[in-house]
Amino acid sequence: MSTEKAIGDEVPYTFIIQTGSSFPDKKYTEKWDDGTMILTINPGAGSTESKEVRVTELFPMWTEGVVTVDFWLPAAIGVPKLLKVDLEGTMFGIFKDALYIREISILYNRDLYRFPIKNFLYPHSASYNPTEPREGCPPHFLIREGAGTLKHLETEDFIIKARNEDLNMVKSMVKWNNDGEDSTAPALLFPGTLEDMKAADLPRFLQFRDATLDAGEKMRKPGESTVMKNVLKNMVAQFFKTYKVKNFESFDQYCTYLKKTADNMGWEKSTVHETLKMAKIFRQDEEFGRQLLCGPNPWMVRQVSSLEGRWSESTVPDHAPEGKSLQQILAEGHLFEVSYYDDLINIPHGGKMSKSLTGTAQTWYMCLAECLLYQRNDGKLVPVLIRLENTNDGELATFWSPPKPETTDLDHPEHLAWLWAKMWFRSADVNHHSLVTHYGRAHATNEVFAVAIYRNLPNAHPIFRLLQPHILGVIAINCQAREIFLKVPESNALACVISAGDNYWLAFDNHYKTFTYDDLIAPEVVKKRGTKHIPEYLFRDDYLSHWEIIQEYVEEIVNLTYPSDEDVTLDAALQNLFEEVVKFGFHGIPNSAGFPRVVKKKEKLTEYLTAIIVNMSTFHAAVNFQVFHCFGYVPNSPSCMSLPPPKQGDTITMDKILKSLSVLEITFFISTVFFGLGTFSPIENFFLGDLGANRQGMIGEIMTIAANQEACVRRLIEKMRQLKEKIDARNVGRYLKYDVLSPVNIPLATQA
Numbered sequence: 001m002s003t004e005k006a007i008g009d010e011v012p013y014t015f016i017i018q019t020g021s022s023f024p025d026k027k028y029t030e031k032w033d034d035g036t037m038i039l040t041i042n043p044g045a046g047s048t049e050s051k052e053v054r055v056t057e058l059f060p061m062w063t064e065g066v067v068t069v070d071f072w073l074p075a076a077i078g079v080p081k082l083l084k085v086d087l088e089g090t091m092f093g094i095f096k097d098a099l100y101i102r103e104i105s106i107l108y109n110r111d112l113y114r115f116p117i118k119n120f121l122y123p124h125s126a127s128y129n130p131t132e133p134r135e136g137c138p139p140h141f142l143i144r145e146g147a148g149t150l151k152h153l154e155t156e157d158f159i160i161k162a163r164n165e166d167l168n169m170v171k172s173m174v175k176w177n178n179d180g181e182d183s184t185a186p187a188l189l190f191p192g193t194l195e196d197m198k199a200a201d202l203p204r205f206l207q208f209r210d211a212t213l214d215a216g217e218k219m220r221k222p223g224e225s226t227v228m229k230n231v232l233k234n235m236v237a238q239f240f241k242t243y244k245v246k247n248f249e250s251f252d253q254y255c256t257y258l259k260k261t262a263d264n265m266g267w268e269k270s271t272v273h274e275t276l277k278m279a280k281i282f283r284q285d286e287e288f289g290r291q292l293l294c295g296p297n298p299w300m301v302r303q304v305s306s307l308e309g310r311w312s313e314s315t316v317p318d319h320a321p322e323g324k325s326l327q328q329i330l331a332e333g334h335l336f337e338v339s340y341y342d343d344l345i346n347i348p349h350g351g352k353m354s355k356s357l358t359g360t361a362q363t364w365y366m367c368l369a370e371c372l373l374y375q376r377n378d379g380k381l382v383p384v385l386i387r388l389e390n391t392n393d394g395e396l397a398t399f400w401s402p403p404k405p406e407t408t409d410l411d412h413p414e415h416l417a418w419l420w421a422k423m424w425f426r427s428a429d430v431n432h433h434s435l436v437t438h439y440g441r442a443h444a445t446n447e448v449f450a451v452a453i454y455r456n457l458p459n460a461h462p463i464f465r466l467l468q469p470h471i472l473g474v475i476a477i478n479c480q481a482r483e484i485f486l487k488v489p490e491s492n493a494l495a496c497v498i499s500a501g502d503n504y505w506l507a508f509d510n511h512y513k514t515f516t517y518d519d520l521i522a523p524e525v526v527k528k529r530g531t532k533h534i535p536e537y538l539f540r541d542d543y544l545s546h547w548e549i550i551q552e553y554v555e556e557i558v559n560l561t562y563p564s565d566e567d568v569t570l571d572a573a574l575q576n577l578f579e580e581v582v583k584f585g586f587h588g589i590p591n592s593a594g595f596p597r598v599v600k601k602k603e604k605l606t607e608y609l610t611a612i613i614v615n616m617s618t619f620h621a622a623v624n625f626q627v628f629h630c631f632g633y634v635p636n637s638p639s640c641m642s643l644p645p646p647k648q649g650d651t652i653t654m655d656k657i658l659k660s661l662s663v664l665e666i667t668f669f670i671s672t673v674f675f676g677l678g679t680f681s682p683i684e685n686f687f688l689g690d691l692g693a694n695r696q697g698m699i700g701e702i703m704t705i706a707a708n709q710e711a712c713v714r715r716l717i718e719k720m721r722q723l724k725e726k727i728d729a730r731n732v733g734r735y736l737k738y739d740v741l742s743p744v745n746i747p748l749a750t751q752a
Contacts, residue, residue, distance in 0.1 A: 010072040014107035020060035031058035035123040040084040044158035085141040089123035115143040116703040120204040136204035144460035147706035167458040189512035199479040246664035282636040289381035297433040298539035303530030320384035334375035340428040350502040353495040364499035364640035369428035379535035435507040442620040448585030456577040465703035474750040517594040520611040542741035556712040628678035
């Protein structure tokens, strides 16, 4: 090769250009024909910089595809270390599209050099090439080859300059919505977010991928159409004074209506079938306990060591814990609780949006709820005492316990009182899940990480390449949620679904008063809550399995990236990331929620990065993709109750229970929203069971593409495959399967 350089020979460089995003429902292939791709090897490197290479082929646009081109270039260029990618539009083109570029590889001297991009680029004018972002895209890409590098280990000025330009460009496009610690702390606690903007105005690389948008539109439009028809029909009926409230007359009628709605909407029958199976057993105490362990809100169970505080004025009837005394079951470690008191305190009643759906204004009652659960001799977790408190109306706390075993008639007032108490508890559960667990923990918290990562880690950084597949989508879905579900005042769609929707921000404020970094560390949470030995806690088992597998993967990548702990400390970009998470992400929260400003050890870095990936993917999947199974059938989890909670000694009838539940129009809205939220993502899962769809055995569209990194990914995939097989085997013969955390069901990122 040195001889070739000396005599100025040219050698072949083969460019393998991968474009187009995954769009499963597209039935055709469209080509991008809005201009020319311009490639430059080692830009800014002086004598080893190539001339601009112009590629005029038509690139796959919607569906994934590859264009391969060969060029003779001077041998003096040598190894391609940095690649500049630009698009120039056609001279007369008026309407242009951005092109999604997945990766460009260069074959040189029989070695392959890969440049991961995973980003959109918009063509500049043929007469003017700007240096600022346009149409939500950077003006060009400057991509480092292979595994990526740390800035303090770089030695060539042109590469350092390129990574600085790349980072500064993205930083100019991704900004926080606050001034951090220098600003006045917000009146209500909430993590930092991206600056206020509509989802459609986001930088293109923060917006949804087309497959996700398409899937969302297919579910949204039929629901909106039906809601509008219901509203119009009710308005006409009200005008002619013929409107009647459409209450359901039985639980079975809810099942019939749900099935009919699903057929009309074209919902997947297997998903609806699971919900209807659950509806057959929802009144059983065993099913109530199962849902607290394996439902959409499974992280709330904690062991009870004392009955002081809010439980001190209560008693558990002897028959509930199989004749054992409370002291005995406390000593055995078999008493647990779930409390929605602190996170839902001081939230007023809702229902202000009910008139827009039904034509009749309702009050949707907020009730604080807590439950004591006993682990029976057979291992089942069952409720033995429920505490309800209507603080908004100044009512005293009430306590409810299971009927005596000899009372077998399900229509007996004792059974109905216990059923209604459980429904009030489940109502608090839905409200807590929707605001605190789902949006707060699995969306708002994750947005902090995504914004900080984009702002501080350039594309060339190995840790950005590790994390990039996991931060896709969360900023876009949060912006969309703020536009649709979380509008203020009194115009948010969430207020059409849950009682706390009118005042949702108060739940965030309550939650973030006590939220800490340790809440993201799965093994620590299990230890703190004392739930290690609960049988059939399938969420815990699968969640910890994912944590262990992902932690091992992250540890391998961290060890490849950082030769020593000192290199972690010297990585200014990484340390800036930690600083921004504290300064802008959690600055108003007490003690910045315990997030570290500086991380000096590889072990701590591994834990931190594992927490980000697991929270973005596994945790979000666990709390999101089961919502229809449990919340879609309204009597199981009433998200809004239109009669006041019971007072101690009230006689409860089935008629009273049914009249407290949502009417037909609101039931439709509830089931539609939760079906849409609970639908599995169509793209980018951790593990693709179809090997034909699983590129090189990889996960989604990864950016860890160097040979030693891919070896780590393959080990990750093999462990995921083993976990999938374990979950499959465990589910054989189960009446209700728990497979939400099977790797085939977990998107890499928070997408819904």
